[in-house]
Amino acid sequence: MALRITMECINCEMCEPECPNGAITLGESIFEIDPALCTRCEGYYAEPQCIRVCPLDCIEEAAADP
Template sequence: MALKITDDCINCDVCEPECPNEAISQGEEIYVIDPSLCTECVGHYHEPQCQQVCPVDCIILDDSRPETQEQLLQKYQGLVGHKA
């Protein structure tokens, strides 16, 4: 499932450059994650890089967008131009 950034975000700017899919951007008040681009770093890393660098642990799973590992891999492959 995609990740989301909670209101606890302090706009520290460390998560955005870590996202290999460029899914993170500055929103109106806090950073936001585009769920159509978020693969939880599947295809790139073993764990979400944004979660690893977040100093306030405000990046969580978005329960409203369930996806399996296979679906995340297919999304990754679509983003980088590979066929599943």
């Protein structure tokens, strides 16, 4: 399951360079995670690096599609 960035994001840019898949980009108002590219860092790291570096803890599990 992919991750998502909540509206609490302050665009600090800490997460973007940490993503090994290039899934994080600056959206219209905050950074966004492309669910098609997000692998939660599987195959690269033991834990999602974006969550590890986010100073506001504003990255969470994305809701599953119904």
